Amino acid sequence: MPMANDFGKAYLLLSLAALVLVLFLRRNLNGNARLTFPLPPGPRGLPLVGNLPFLEPNLHLYFSRLAKTYGPVFRLCLGYKPLTVVSSPSAARELFKDQDVAFANHDVPAAIRFGFGTIPDVLWSPYGPTWQKLRKIMATHLLNSKSMEAAAPLRRKEVRLAVAAVWERAKAGEAMELRETLFQMALNTTTRMLWGERVDGEGEGRMFRLAIEGILDHFIMPNVADFYPVVAPLDPQRYGRKIKRFLMSMDEYLNRLVQSRETAVSEREVEEKKMPRDLLEKLLELMHKGDPLLSSFCVADLRHLFATIIGASTDNTTTTIEWAMAELLYEPARMRKAQQELDTVVGRDRPVEESDIPQLRYLGAVVKENLRLHPPVPLLVPHLPSSDCAAGGFAIPAKTAVIINAWAIHRDPSRWEDPEEFKPERFLRESREQCEFLSGNEFGYLPFGAGRRVCAGMALAERMILFSLASLLHSFEWWLPEGAHLKLAEIFGFVLRKAEPLVVVPEARLGKPELYL
């Protein structure tokens, strides 16, 4: 009997030891299993500088070419910075969907760290409570469908003003650079939603444009401070300082604005119970009242949030509409098809309304195809996994910068037929789900990114782009200036703009002049 007891004890101990071992291994394998995959292949670099000397200015094209040699997941070393580039829908899905939490941090460029300092920022904050709070403020007060619906009259006013401005050019028979008009339209649509007013195109409008384009252009530039972190505090190429200056120019304007409204809000609180006039007043009022969502949110954070929203919503939408107009001018039969649809749905006796948009199926397909062929943010925002990840059978160790080459994914021949061609019709053929702008489940189509850091303003962008483009196509015929040759070349940047600004000659299309006023 004692033997049986001993055996029983030994068996129990062994079982316990085995259980502890299994738990230990599981715990450690969870952390490191992905490192059992090999590192991705990639071109050999030089000592100390790695692949830096071989980078090309058009990074999206350079990365697409490397993917043809090394496959859809490849690795580079930029100085001391390891970088993995992903160029296939399946590898993107693995990261955005299967490892979404680990993949939810953005890689903050040194110039942004220098320029923005410690200000909480929705685009650059790590995945965590601050980021969650900022997204929630945007979702609760600006980007939910009720708030967007309530702001429809503001968008309508701004689009009508842009149409009126183009009409002046049409009457004079003048050529115009479309981008400036589009940018001011996007900017003022946003400022009206934020603080109920427009900004003057020549003065503050110009300042906002320079600041936004300046920040976007400078943080994407190859920066020694990113490749050799030890020199980052010195900001050797001065990109951080420039970004700081651009940010300050917007902040000075926003500071004056917020100060004047703060007084108005506190005086009104004492005097009478009036509804806040716009988002700015609403948020200031909630801050005064100690709303839990806005607790620990100070006025400087509010100004920065507004600057971010303006930055995120202007250049992208402007660039998208400019590319769409360029593609339609390049293939006039498509322009006519879009205009015929507008004539059928809207007619020529009234202007387009946002409520017409769901019936404009062809126009919807034009915009989707345009975002496929010219994704405004071609490499999305670089991510920085917080723990080890894997994609395409390769390891991506924690803290390796990861670029998703949306531009290449949108041209993946296994996903897209004739990927280089602009064919809106493909989106009319696709199943409803694949056609869905906002599905977030289509990893071969990522103009707004995917996963936890997917664009917060997708639905607003969809409305702004479709309504503006529909109004411009409905109100005018568009021509190229006599003898001009349209080029569809692009220039790499955080936002992939047309290399040459689009110059067009508008001609009034609607019979009644009052439709332009």
Ligand code: HEM
């Ligand atoms: C054509 C228009 C637009 C495009 C193509 C676009 C694209 C993108 C992309 C690619 C990202 C990064 C996704 C990633 O990390 O993988 C992003 C993030 C973001 N976008 Fe947009 N966007 C557009 C318009 C807007 C608008 C109108 C807003 C208005 C509020 C907006 C607000 C944001 C914000 C706040 C983020 C940061 C999200 C986060 O990090 O959590 N975007 N956008």
